[in-house]
Amino acid sequence: MASTGISPKEELAFRRGALDGKQMGPKEREEMIKAHLPPEPTSSSPSPSRSGSKQRKRRRSSQPKLKHGRVRAFLHFLIYQTISLIFSVFFRFRRAWRLSWYKMRAIMGHHHHTPEWIVSDVRNVERLPNHLSVILDYNEDDEDQGTAGVEGLLNDVCEIAAWSAAAGISFLSIYERKGVLKNYLPQTHAAIWKSLETYFGSRRRPTLTVKAPHMTSYSPPATPNSEPTENGASTARPHITVLLLSEHDGRDTLIDLTVTLAQMAQKGDVGINQIDSNLIDAELSDHVSTEPDLLILFSPTVVLKGYPPWQLRLTEIFHLPDNKGVNYQVFLQALQKYGKAEMRMGR
């Protein structure tokens, strides 16, 4: 292959373990590979093994070795600066291009706050995630998106909940590192409730439960699951559950579980062999959350920011490179991609 700098003869020998039809012993292999090795770690060794250093020696053997090192270091520095400059310009251009492209798509494919529109957008998707999860950011200061503070965060949550409800997803978990919304459970419920009304209208809006781990779920009794229509028959309304997660539900919860198990083991209530992944999985799914099918990131890169690790096992992770902020197109493309992805489970 051209890009590796290894001759085909060597490559073949590397693959088959034989040179010119002869089986190679360890000695021959070492001989052959010598040209590609880094220098000895101990600088005292007199035999330069790198082909590059050999070359240099031949060319200017009179010059002291130190100077070579300096020239080389300068060359490296120069190349590094050039590469970072070129790539920096490239990354910036790429981001600008992508952002304007996303913007254009967002305008072309807006949902117009109409559930029917969203339904028609996801009509061609073969399967929908049962459990959708998103990672949101809590921005303390308003940089350029108008999504600062609790209000901005709540706004995003409401939008995503409405889109999910319209697409037919019944379980939505929202991860935000600090978990600020957990302190405002009733307010969050009220806000999502209101936004569902603007999307669906008061008669058709789905029922809603908002909950957080280790807290009582908030679903006002005033929202019956079904409502009698004019002719007496009751039509079931869809239901959406919104689960609020924070950093605490990740590592800390696993540690809590370990502490509890250790205390139980100290009392002799649980044996070491009774602890297995099924037990941990059952405990965590009951108390925190089940494994999401799809995780949507609205950040420009994939950084999980402390998302509960145990639950991430086979979750499909979606992000749009360089995207910034919550945006319907990201949501839609994530669902479309998930609809096509195949699960192999190690096969």
Add this chain to the structure above:
Amino acid sequence: MSLHTSGISRWLAASPPVAWTVRQLRELLIGALRQGPIPQHVAFVMDGNRRFAREHHIETVEGHNMGFEALARILEVCYKTGVKVVTIYAFSIENFKRSKHEVDALMAMAKLKLGQLSEHGALLDRYGASIRILGQRNFVKPDVLEAIDKAVAMTAHNKRAILNVCFPYTSRDEITSAVKSTVEQFSTPIENIQTPSKRTFSASHITQHIRKKMLGEDNGDVSEQPDSRSTSPASSKEGKSAEDNHSSSTSTAINPPEKEESRGPTPAYPDAESITAETLTDHMLTAGAPPLDLLVRTSGVERLSDFMLWQCHENTSIVFLKCLWPEFDLWHFLPVLVEWQWQQKKLQEQLRGRGRSKADGSRI
């Protein structure tokens, strides 16, 4: 890049001067990359060997072989640029579900490559890398295990770099084992009775005391040492309540608490409340390794597939690439690395900016 490139370009690439130039260029690029920040710990999910084999109409096993070559190339790049730890997902516990033929071939390959590696101990020392195998040993056949142990023992003295090979591994299994071994550690009684447990006060004793007080019969065999020092915040709370009790009850005969404890039927355990994230991290298979900086998965699959869940969910940059693993090389890795360096620089600028604004705020 195709396996069957046209004649002229193939001939050109194979000609010694071109090959030499490319080699020099690689060295130069690697040297240049060293100038910037370098991730300390990189993980790879080597995905796409089979798809590569399917697309190029070669045997699946041959695809895995090509994947191994890609691994060798990328390891060279990593260690030459100065990455300390490389973790690779070689084989998942779930992979045992694959066809027996393929599993056997993979095991044979692992044995062969590790065997070859052990023949070149001196060469491995040049890279200064030690091999560690992470995973469930009891799923591996004894002959492969032998080759593993030999390679591990041979490189154990190297300290400059580490190659973690995840071989029968899943992350949930790793976390479960970590929880298990932590529980085991904390449920083993402390042998040395001379050092008492962190809490000088026993819960049962305090309840006894309170109950007695409530009943109003102060019989006077309550034993608390007023000068006993509390060591943990939890115990300080109890200590305070005990001392309150103590001050309210006037007649107390003093029994040394050590005597109480040695008489008690429950052995002393380490305090389970002292388990932290670090405790669990130290029980993970990657204990002692620097935090994972970069995770690369090839072949366009955007999933973690039970790999490094505990290690990568904090601040790791996760990169999903479209190319298949056998094609993966410096030329694919370079943009990833440069982008990581760029992001790192931006992060540092942000931090500095935040620090400055905070300093300004405090001045105002």
